[in-house]
Amino acid sequence: MPNLPIYHQVATYLKEHQAQLVAVSKTKPIEEIQALYDAGQRVFGENRVQELREKQPILASDIQWHLIGHLQSNKVKYIAPYIHLIHSVDSIKLLAEINKQAYKNNRTIDCLLQFHIATESTKFGLSLEEAQEMLSSEAYESYENIRIVGVMGMASFTDNHQQVRQEFKTLKGIFDELKKQFFEKQESFQEISMGMSGDYKVAIEEGSTMVRIGSLLFNS
Numbered sequence: 604m605p606n607l608p609i610y611h612q613v614a615t616y617l618k619e620h621q622a623q624l625v626a627v628s629k630t631k632p633i634e635e636i637q638a639l640y641d642a643g644q645r646v647f648g649e650n651r652v653q654e655l656r657e658k659q660p661i662l663a664s665d666i667q668w669h670l671i672g673h674l675q676s677n678k679v680k681y682i683a684p685y686i687h688l689i690h691s692v693d694s695i696k697l698l699a700e701i702n703k704q705a706y707k708n709n710r711t712i713d714c715l716l717q718f719h720i721a722t723e724s725t726k727f728g729l730s731l732e733e734a735q736e737m738l739s740s741e742a743y744e745s746y747e748n749i750r751i752v753g754v755m756g757m758a759s760f761t762d763n764h765q766q767v768r769q770e771f772k773t774l775k776g777i778f779d780e781l782k783k784q785f786f787e788k789q790e791s792f793q794e795i796s797m798g799m800s801g802d803y804k805v806a807i808e809e810g811s812t813m814v815r816i817g818s819l820l821f822n823s
């Protein structure tokens with residue numbers, strides 16, 4: 604079951620820092636998610652479409668579901684009717700498909716661009732140059748059913764907090780650059796999704812507006 608004292612502590616800390624908590628519920632059973640919901644949490648993150656498809660219909664309809672893991676284009680259709688925010692946009696092809704499915708559902712889907720900031724080569728994400736190319740393209744201009752509201756990144760899996768801090772600084776720098784270049788007049792481009800159980804305080808210090816926390820909340 605979730606650790607509610609820790610949950611309230613983390614939630615209070617984040618509120619003080621005006622950052623949002625995405626409770627990462629991947630692999631957790633319905634009862635545990637329900638317990639956190641009953642404690643007041645409304646924003647949950649899942650990393651697999653299949654798992655989200657199983658959980659979403661069972662749980663309360665006022666939950667804001669975030670997709671935080673790698674997303675394949677052919678699976679967008681399953682989550683398009685309700686997904687609140689997609690953190691993991693890493694190609695124009697995926698963005699095109701999200702736009703198409705959002706249109707079919709008569710809605711606009713908010714997205715974050717995922718950047719590769721870790722030293723590990725296994726993590727997904729764009730480079731600044733790739734994002735600039737994407738945002739300058741004619742195709743992107745034509746997408747009326749998506750809205751890019753910020754950036755997301757995952758730091759290296761390491762105990763070295765200096766390295767993690769440096770990677771968060773890199774993501775903040777990318778956010779600032781894109782804001783200046785492409786989103787100066789778009790107020791909704793304001794989110795920096797970074798920080799997990801082990802590094803969320805460092806992330807907040809480096810400008811995070813949204814942290815994704817799983818194990819700290821659930822492993823009691």
Ligand SMILES: *Cc1c(COP(=O)(O)O)cnc(C)c1O
Binds near residue numbers: 629650757800801817
């Ligand atoms: C699992 C996961 C998290 C949460 O990690 P914890 O260390 O359990 O807090 C955050 N972001 C992504 C993309 C994840 O897959």
